Amino acid sequence: MVSKTLDFALTPAELTQFQRDGYIGPFDVYEPEEMEENFRALRPKLINTKTAIYGGKSTVSGVTNLSNYDRHIDVDFLAQHITNPRIVDRVVSALGPDVLCWRTEFFPKYPGDEGTDWHQADNFSNVAGSKHPQIVWPEDAQFGGTITVWTAFTDASIETGALQFIPGSQSQMNYDETKTMDYDPERINAMEKGETRRGFFGYDYRQLQKDPNWRPDESKAVSMVMRKGQSVMFWSTLMHASHPHAGKTDQMRLGYAARYLPPSVSVYPYSTTLDEFGGHASLEKFGNVMVAGANRFHHNKFIDRTLNGYVFPVRETGSPA
Ligand SMILES: O=C(O)CCC(=O)C(=O)O
Numbered sequence: 001m002v003s004k005t006l007d008f009a010l011t012p013a014e015l016t017q018f019q020r021d022g023y024i025g026p027f028d029v030y031e032p033e034e035m036e037e038n039f040r041a042l043r044p045k046l047i048n049t050k051t052a053i054y055g056g057k058s059t060v061s062g063v064t065n066l067s068n069y070d071r072h073i074d075v076d077f078l079a080q081h082i083t084n085p086r087i088v089d090r091v092v093s094a095l096g097p098d099v100l101c102w103r104t105e106f107f108p109k110y111p112g113d114e115g116t117d118w119h120q121a122d123n124f125s126n127v128a129g130s131k132h133p134q135i136v137w138p139e140d141a142q143f144g145g146t147i148t149v150w151t152a153f154t155d156a157s158i159e160t161g162a163l164q165f166i167p168g169s170q171s172q173m174n175y176d177e178t179k180t181m182d183y184d185p186e187r188i189n190a191m192e193k194g195e196t197r198r199g200f201f202g203y204d205y206r207q208l209q210k211d212p213n214w215r216p217d218e219s220k221a222v223s224m225v226m227r228k229g230q231s232v233m234f235w236s237t238l239m240h241a242s243h244p245h246a247g248k249t250d251q252m253r254l255g256y257a258a259r260y261l262p263p264s265v266s267v268y269p270y271s272t273t274l275d276e277f278g279g280h281a282s283l284e285k286f287g288n289v290m291v292a293g294a295n296r297f298h299h300n301k302f303i304d305r306t307l308n309g310y311v312f313p314v315r316e317t318g319s320p321a
């Protein structure tokens with residue numbers, strides 16, 4: 001139990017809403033000017049991938065790839081961001097007092113880019129190959145998936161690629177993660193789904209569909225229009241996608257996804273490498289980061305908290321160590 005009252009905890013009504021809809025927000029994390037200033041200072045650091053734990057080997061420029069994974073480990077602002085109480089307290093409300101962050105990813109959309117295709121991720125073998133669940137919950141767990149907090153580092157409008165959700169879809173998987181998808185960079189920005197240009201960064205998510213003839217019911221979709229500095233929190237098993245970037249402005253949209261779990265979940269139990277989005281990298285330098293409470297388990301690897309001279313603060317939740 002959480003014995004400490006946290007400043008930014010979800011209210012009981014918000015928690016009920018989160019459990020029903022699979023998401024909550026948008027909520028404010030930064031003032032717009034604050035976000036803009038931080039992003040300006042961040043950009044040159046992101047371009048310098050020498051310190052990135054996956055060696056900055058990017059195979060496809062401009063789309064999601066391993067060089068924009070886990071930059072919270074080497075970039076101070078992102079380290080601070082994943083431990084921000086406005087985010088962590090809300091995650092604690094949903095997951096309980098003990099929380100780790102295992103993954104962060106940037107999702108850029110440049111003018112003209114396709115929308116992200118509809119998808120759900122449960123054990124994250126989706127792009128990692130069917131034999132490599134990246135997260136494994138204890139057998140008696142009531143949930144699967146991870147909590148993602150997606151933060152708008154730029155404004156995200158319908159025309160620049162706002163996220164879309166199908167509320168309440170988080171408890172039924174439409175995709176089978178024991179199936180495999182193949183990666184083909186030729187597909188990027190070259191796919192049509194009905195009326196909309198959508199794809200999954202070189203993968204075709206339809207390959208994982210349990211029923212090849214099923215189509216997401218887009219009439220139920222809601223758009224998350226967000227201003228820079230806002231975040232939204234959702235289960236990765238929620239049906240989610242994004243609008244294409246219509247290219248009517250030259251402003252890109254950038255989302256930063258931070259993924260959280262209780263430490264009872266095993267992270268990368270079966271892999272020593274990441275092989276996704278056409279990239280390949282060793283997990284040797286990978287480690288989870290505790291962001292709240294305490295860890296009573298021994299199955300996960302954690303980073304050296306003083307790596308790069310930055311000490312990640314841990315939110316005190318009153319959890320017994
Ligand atoms: O930003 C996007 O377009 C997709 C984000 C997403 O799929 C995620 O955060 O899991």
Ligand SMILES: [Fe+2]
Binds near residue numbers: 119121240
């Ligand atoms: Fe996703």
